[in-house]
Every structure is written in structure tokens, then in C-alpha cells.
Amino acid sequence: MDIDRNHLATLEYTQRDGVAWVTLNRPERHNAINLTMIEELHELWLALRHDDEVRVIVVTGAGDRAFCTGLDRGVEIAQPTSPYMPEDPMPKIGPKYSDLWKPVIVAVNGMACGAAFYLLGECEFVIAADHATFFDPHTTYGMVSGFESMHLLQRMPLGEVARLTLLGSSERIGAERAYEIGMVSQVVPAAELRQTAQWAAEVIAQQPPHAVEGTVRAVWAARDMTRAQALSVAPHLTALGSLPWAEQNRRFAARGTEYRTR
Incomplete structure (x- = not known):
């Protein structure tokens, strides 16, 4: 794929020693996802399939307040009149959707909610800073948590997913609770998040x-x-x-x- 990794509008990309860091870079919007970010992530995953110099990818968010707060509510997506053909570009942000089978580690550095679970659902494992929180506001806004709840069920017990999605924005799961129920594999102090994710990625990158x-x-x-x-x-x-x-x-x-x- 023809994508200029040095001039991305919504992402920051660095690469060294087999490890690529992909940073969701809209901190002024809590790294919410717009249509440009959807396309840039999708094109980047496709490009990394063919880049033998990249063996592991770490995904994180800019700043320390949010990893990703889902779809930017300022985005308008044109919908067909038929309910049988909904237009949902969001699945494209998932690396598995793009047939990328290199390991992806997500480093959560703050809030993670809504469409952020597309990324958490299609990564190999999650490392969270101790101040990270997780919630899904779909039902609060009158929306069905469809894809998000299905992604969550791959990592969490059914009762926990039901509670998280049905309580909407009224309750958040803290990092330690997320660890207890299997959503994340490790919780570390915020100052150690990048170092911890880097260590794991470098170890994996050294394997055949x-x-x-x-x-x-x-x-x-x-x-x-x-x-x-x-x-x-x-x-x-x-x-x-x-x-x-x-x-x-x-x-x-x-x-x-x-x-x-x-």
C-alpha cells in the first residue's frame, strides 16, 4: 500500500528494531476516531503486512488522559435508506480485519471507551496504566453496543460485558478491575507504560x-x-x-x- 508514514494527519508513526509504534494523535479530541483516522489505520495495517522490517506493533494514544474515546461525534456518516445495508466504516480500524497477523500490543494510557474496543478486541494483549478506565456509553446515547460488546466478550466474562455495556456511561471499570476480569494482561504505573510495552514488543520481535x-x-x-x-x-x-x-x-x-x- 502507498501510505506516507511520516506525514499522517491523525496518527504518529515510529519504527525501530522490528517494533512499530502507532499513536492515535488527536489529543485535543481525546484521540476520538474520525473518518481520516479510520482510513489511515486501515491503510497502515495493509502496508505493514508487507513490511518485513516490522515484526510487532504497539498502539497507544497521545497524551495521558485518553487512549481513545471512540467515534468522534462530529463525524457524519451517510447512511442508505434501507436498514439492511448500514454503512459502518469502523471495523476497518481493526488489524485482523485487514488480515494483519503480526502481534499487536495495545498500551492504554487513560480512557478507553466505545469504538476503542475495536482495537482492544483485535490485539494480542493489553497493558494498562494504573489510571486507565474502560466504559461503553452506547446505551446511554440510545445506541446498541453491537460490535463493541462482541469484541469485549472475547476477553471478558459475559456478566462483566453485560454490566459494562448496559450501565453505559454511569460506571467505569478501573485498570485493576480490568486486570482481574482478564481484559488487560498487566497494570503498571503510568510512567512505566511505554517502557513495559516496549520490553514486551522487543522480546517478541527477536523471535523468528x-x-x-x-x-x-x-x-x-x-x-x-x-x-x-x-x-x-x-x-x-x-x-x-x-x-x-x-x-x-x-x-x-x-x-x-x-x-x-x-
């Missing part, structure tokens, strides 16, 4: 890329298919992405002993 991408595909296949269907795909993913046996043994012999305990 085909093995990493095959593992990502396996994880999502297990979620999207029945158990039997997913297991039938596993041999093919393993054969496609694994290094030759001799190289595996070489890497095993050279393994280090340093690790973190979370």
Missing part, C-alpha cells in the same frame, strides 16, 4: 517471525473455530511457521536464563 505469526494465527483460530476445527489446522500452521529441526536445536542450546515473573 514466521513462528510468531503462526502462533498468532493458532491463537485466533482456537478462538474463532470449534476445538476440533482448530486442532485440524494446527499441524499446517506448525509446518509452515516452524524453523528446521537443526535450527531449533541450535537455538535451544544457546538459550538464555534471564526472565521476568509477572
Whole structure:
């Protein structure tokens, strides 16, 4: 895809040592999503599929007040008169929608609500600053939480999703509660958020890329298919992405002993 990553209107893009940082860059609007951001994210995901220098992507928001507060309410989307053909460009912001199977880490640095769950729902895992909050105001505004609730159900128990979506803007989930129910994998002080996400991304970027991408595909296949269907795909993913046996043994012999305990 032909996209100039150095001149994006709504995103900030940096890349180093196999890790790309994508920052939602509309802090004056709490990084709310407009039509330009939708197109820039979609085109960026398509471009990164073909960029072998990028092995891992970290997504965060500019500033420390909000990761993303959903669709910018100033956006007007023309709708057809038929209810059977609704026009919803929002799914395009998800990396899996664009068939991107490189790992995506989301670093939540404040409020995350509404359409932010398209991104949280299609990433590999979420790291949150301790002041992060999560809520879904759709029902408060008379809207159905359709895509958002479905994305949330992939990470949270049904009762928690029902409470979050039905209470709308009247209740927010704090970072620690989000960790307890599985929405996020780690909570860190705000000052350590970027460093923590960078460490995880750099570790993953050092692994053989085909093995990493095959593992990502396996994880999502297990979620999207029945158990039997997913297991039938596993041999093919393993054969496609694994290094030759001799190289595996070489890497095993050279393994280090340093690790973190979370």
C-alpha cells in the first residue's frame, strides 16, 4: 500500500528494531476516531503486512488522559435508506480485519471507551496504566453496543460485558478491575507504560517471525473455530511457521536464563 508514514494527519508513526509504534494523535479530541483516522489505520495495517522490517506493533494514544474515546461525534456518516445495508466504516480500524497477523500490543494510557474496543478486541494483549478506565456509553446515547460488546466478550466474562455495556456511561471499570476480569494482561504505573510495552514488543520481535505469526494465527483460530476445527489446522500452521529441526536445536542450546515473573 502507498501510505506516507511520516506525514499522517491523525496518527504518529515510529519504527525501530522490528517494533512499530502507532499513536492515535488527536489529543485535543481525546484521540476520538474520525473518518481520516479510520482510513489511515486501515491503510497502515495493509502496508505493514508487507513490511518485513516490522515484526510487532504497539498502539497507544497521545497524551495521558485518553487512549481513545471512540467515534468522534462530529463525524457524519451517510447512511442508505434501507436498514439492511448500514454503512459502518469502523471495523476497518481493526488489524485482523485487514488480515494483519503480526502481534499487536495495545498500551492504554487513560480512557478507553466505545469504538476503542475495536482495537482492544483485535490485539494480542493489553497493558494498562494504573489510571486507565474502560466504559461503553452506547446505551446511554440510545445506541446498541453491537460490535463493541462482541469484541469485549472475547476477553471478558459475559456478566462483566453485560454490566459494562448496559450501565453505559454511569460506571467505569478501573485498570485493576480490568486486570482481574482478564481484559488487560498487566497494570503498571503510568510512567512505566511505554517502557513495559516496549520490553514486551522487543522480546517478541527477536523471535523468528514466521513462528510468531503462526502462533498468532493458532491463537485466533482456537478462538474463532470449534476445538476440533482448530486442532485440524494446527499441524499446517506448525509446518509452515516452524524453523528446521537443526535450527531449533541450535537455538535451544544457546538459550538464555534471564526472565521476568509477572
